[in-house]
Structures are given as C-alpha cells and as structure tokens.
Amino acid sequence: MDVYMNILVFSIIIPIIIVYLLIILFKKGSDTDDIEYTDISKTNTIQMCPDLLIDSGGTFYLYNSKMPEIPSLNPMIFSSLDEYTLYTKWQDNYGIKCPVVYLKEIVNAQGIYVYKPFKSPYDMSEGVPDY
Numbered sequence: 001m002d003v004y005m006n007i008l009v010f011s012i013i014i015p016i017i018i019v020y021l022l023i024i025l026f027k028k029g030s031d032t033d034d035i036e037y038t039d040i041s042k043t044n045t046i047q048m049c050p051d052l053l054i055d056s057g058g059t060f061y062l063y064n065s066k067m068p069e070i071p072s073l074n075p076m077i078f079s080s081l082d083e084y085t086l087y088t089k090w091q092d093n094y095g096i097k098c099p100v101v102y103l104k105e106i107v108n109a110q111g112i113y114v115y116k117p118f119k120s121p122y123d124m125s126e127g128v129p130d131y
Contacts, residue, residue: 049098050076053084055121056105060084081121 052063054075061075062084068074078084091098103115104124119125 049096050074051098051100053100053102053121054105054115055103060121062087062100084121 047066048064050062050064052065054061054063058080060078060081060083062078063069063075076087078087100120102118102120104118104121105113106116108114
C-alpha cells in the first residue's frame with residue numbers, strides 16, 4: 001500500500017501543489033497590470049504651453065499663466081512679430097499646439113493704456129479666436 005501511496009503523492013498531489021503555487025506567483029506578478037498609467041507628456045505639454053501674447057509697443061510678451069513669472073522665461077520676450085513667428089514655426093515643427101490669447105496695448109479715448117483682444121497678431125479683427 002505504501003508504494004501506491006507514494007505513486008499517488010508524486011503523480012497527482014505534487015503537480016497540483018506546483019500548479020497552485022505557479023498560479024499564485026503569476027497572479028501576484030500581474031497585479032501591476034491593473035495600474036492605470038497616464039500619459040504625462042500630454043499633461044506637461046499643456047501646462048508648458050504659453051497662453052497669453054501681449055503686444056506692447058511692438059515688443060511681444062508671451063506668458064504662461066499657469067507658471068510663475070521668471071525673467072526671460074515667463075514671459076518670453078520677442079522684439080518683433082517676425083521673432084514670434086519663428087517661435088510658432090518651431091512649435092509647429094515639434095507638433096506643439098498652444099492656443100494663445102492675443103492682447104494689444106492701446107490708448108483709449110481717455111488717454112489710458114488698455115489691453116484690447118484681437119484674434120491674432122496677424123488678424124486684427126476684434127475678439128478672441130474660436131478654439
């Protein structure tokens with residue numbers, strides 16, 4: 001009877017235990033598959049996008065309202081519209097799309113400097129563009 005018991009243990013029970021342990025091992029390793037990963041590159045791109053362009057006397061200041069002001073970084077300063085255009089072409093080459101509100105500093109009827117929104121520095125129609 002001992003021989004039959006040994007055969008039973010080695011041929012049936014031991015493989016069942018091994019399979020059970022392997023299932024537990026693989027299940028424990030797949031717990032990381034349930035974690036949702038977010039694409040932080042899109043989030044960072046959106047946060048890094050400047051969103052306000054101010055034309056003050058022909059000098060253009062490009063602000064990111066979501067970031068603190070740091071000299072020469074926020075705002076970025078362009079001495080001409082051509083410099084700003086080169087920057088936007090660089091963004092386009094890298095697939096960076098940043099909607100920007102354009103404000104032009106003007107003098108109103110009372111002689112006070114105010115900021116007036118226009119569609120873009122290239123389109124001086126009044127109003128904010130549709131995005």
